[in-house]
Amino acid sequence: MKPLTAIPGVPPLIACFFLLLGWELLARWMGLESLPTAWDTVKSLPAILSDPKALADIASSVRRMAVGFALALCFAIPVGLMMGRSRSVAAFFNPLFMIVYPVPKAALMPIIMLWLGIGEASKTLVIFLGVSLPVVYHTYQGSKAVGEKLLWSGAAMGMNPAQRLLRIVLPAAMPEILVGCRTGLVLALITMVTSEMIVRQAGIGNLLFNSLDLAQYEAVYATIIIVGALGFFLDLIFEKLRTIIVGWADPVHAVAVGSA
Amino acid sequence: MTMNRRVSEFILGAIPILLILGLWEYLTITKIAPPTLLPSPGAVFTRFVMQLGDPTFLSHAGVTLYRLFCGFGLAVIVGVGLGIAGVGSPLVGTLMRPVIRVLAPVPKVALYPAFMLTLGFDHASKIALVFADAMFPILLATYQGALAVDSKLVWSARAMGVSRVKSLFTVVLMAALPSILTGCRIGLIISCIVVFLSEMISSTDGLGHLLVRAARNFQTVDVFVPLIAISALGLILNTAFNMLRTYLLRGFPEEN
Numbered sequence: 453m454k455p456l457t458a459i460p461g462v463p464p465l466i467a468c469f470f471l472l473l474g475w476e477l478l479a480r481w482m483g484l485e486s487l488p489t490a491w492d493t494v495k496s497l498p499a500i501l502s503d504p505k506a507l508a509d510i511a512s513s514v515r516r517m518a519v520g521f522a523l524a525l526c527f528a529i530p531v532g533l534m535m536g537r538s539r540s541v542a543a544f545f546n547p548l549f550m551i552v553y554p555v556p557k558a559a560l561m562p563i564i565m566l567w568l569g570i571g572e573a574s575k576t577l578v579i580f581l582g583v584s585l586p587v588v589y590h591t592y593q594g595s596k597a598v599g600e601k602l603l604w605s606g607a608a609m610g611m612n613p614a615q616r617l618l619r620i621v622l623p624a625a626m627p628e629i630l631v632g633c634r635t636g637l638v639l640a641l642i643t644m645v646t647s648e649m650i651v652r653q654a655g656i657g658n659l660l661f662n663s664l665d666l667a668q669y670e671a672v673y674a675t676i677i678i679v680g681a682l683g684f685f686l687d688l689i690f691e692k693l694r695t696i697i698v699g700w701a702d703p704v705h706a707v708a709v710g711s712a
Numbered sequence: 713m714t715m716n717r718r719v720s721e722f723i724l725g726a727i728p729i730l731l732i733l734g735l736w737e738y739l740t741i742t743k744i745a746p747p748t749l750l751p752s753p754g755a756v757f758t759r760f761v762m763q764l765g766d767p768t769f770l771s772h773a774g775v776t777l778y779r780l781f782c783g784f785g786l787a788v789i790v791g792v793g794l795g796i797a798g799v800g801s802p803l804v805g806t807l808m809r810p811v812i813r814v815l816a817p818v819p820k821v822a823l824y825p826a827f828m829l830t831l832g833f834d835h836a837s838k839i840a841l842v843f844a845d846a847m848f849p850i851l852l853a854t855y856q857g858a859l860a861v862d863s864k865l866v867w868s869a870r871a872m873g874v875s876r877v878k879s880l881f882t883v884v885l886m887a888a889l890p891s892i893l894t895g896c897r898i899g900l901i902i903s904c905i906v907v908f909l910s911e912m913i914s915s916t917d918g919l920g921h922l923l924v925r926a927a928r929n930f931q932t933v934d935v936f937v938p939l940i941a942i943s944a945l946g947l948i949l950n951t952a953f954n955m956l957r958t959y960l961l962r963g964f965p966e967e968n
Binding site: 463464466467468470471482484486487539540543544545546547548550551553554555556558559560562563566567638641642645646649650656660661664669672673675676679680683684686687 | 720721722724725726727728729732749750809810811813814815816817818819820821822823824825826828829830901904905908909912913920923924927932935936939942943945946947950
């Protein structure tokens with residue numbers, strides 16, 4: 453008989469339960485008005501999730517995130533692949549990316565808004581910027597590590613460079629690319645929430661601060677739970693996707709945490 | 713030959729950066745972009761250098777640095793400590809893994825309002841956010857690095873009479889150092905970014921506050937200056953940390 457904790461999905465659930473329990477005890481012990489108990493917060497979740505305005509906010513955030521993420525993949529994966537296979541391309545891009553790396557992408561929001569206005573374009577662009585770098589980096593590392601012999605064999609069988617890139621390098625680098633995508637996905641969510649918190653117009657970040665300004669503390673904490681759950685489930689879905697696509701590769705334990 | 717290659721790669725790498733600066737300069741000179749929207753690169757850099765001598769600016773930068781290092785320091789202590797404890801005691805490891813699994817992908821910045829409500833609007837909430845964001849990469853890197861340590865090393869130490877707890881610090885911690893330092897470097901850059909963002913979201917001092925204040929007053933030049941300052945700070949810290957890493961890892965064969 454399997455122990456209960458060996459069933460997938462059970463340990464995280466138990467962890468969630470104890471986190472909530474710890475919160476409940478902390479809230480009772482501190483007795484702050486600004487720290488409602490976990491139970492009160494969970495009770496206010498249905499109210500938020502059934503409010504059409506809040507749902508629209510969340511949906512528009514997620515849509516922006518998806519668009520920014522998809523655009524970043526279309527840009528970053530080809531660039532990363534070329535960097536991995538050509539020293540000149542790598543030398544061309546590396547210093548630029550090194551300089552851009554420590555720039556807080558969400559902090560560009562006020563400047564980008566001056567140029568592109570307050571519409572969807574600027575929000576999507578910031579997410580795009582936040583996601584691109586880790587995906588480029590991991591794709592670069594992955595395609596650089598592809599064995600030369602594989603490529604020689606391909607060339608001997610008459611594949612041209614473009615075919616080799618598409619048929620050999622891309623699949624061989626896929627596990628590493630997906631590590632980058634996973635980091636990128638977490639970053640997309642972080643960038644989205646952060647930029648919305650900075651600008652406070654629409655979306656989840658705005659929802660969070662609106663409730664804060666109205667002193668609806670339960671709603672603040674409930675929104676935090678929603679954002680957290682979003683992060684957790686996106687990561688979970690991606691992990692499932694990864695096992696389907698590159699189930700043949702060894703699982704990579706990457707330090708898949710980042711910040712925008 | 714290698715020298716030539718290095719020079720040509722350096723030139724190649726400089727091209728995109730110069731192109732961007734050139735385009736920026738071109739846009740401002742031809743007035744395609746009005747100076748209120750995009751100040752010239754010259755104006756921004758002069759302003760940046762000027763600000764470096766300004767005590768008010770430096771005190772804002774000091775506040776940012778203080779929060780950065782408090783949060784990062786705490787994250788290193790807790791992250792490395794928990795990571796080593798998780799390997800040293802299977803019980804702690806088993807308890808810790810699901811909690812990390814749940815908390816690691818959560819965008820920590822969403823916790824910021826909660827920190828503000830419980831810890832106040834001053835240093836504490838920002839330090840807490842930096843800590844929460846920087847801790848996970850350090851913890852994960854420590855845990856994975858310590859798990860990968862060859863158990864024969866520990867057995868040898870134990871056979872020579874080193875106690876279980878002591879072997880954690882003298883053998884496991886040391887052998888996992890490359891991985892730990894990689895985690896710390898990621899954590900450091902993250903701290904740098906997060907402290908800035910937290911100051912942008914809500915603050916009355918620090919570099920992030922300077923950016924927001926300038927943006928509200930449409931002083932575009934002053935918007936760029938804190939951004940350059942924090943990015944330069946990130947680059948400098950990253951370089952300094954790499955030097956520290958090379959120094960600390962000078963005995964490790966795979967690092968040379």
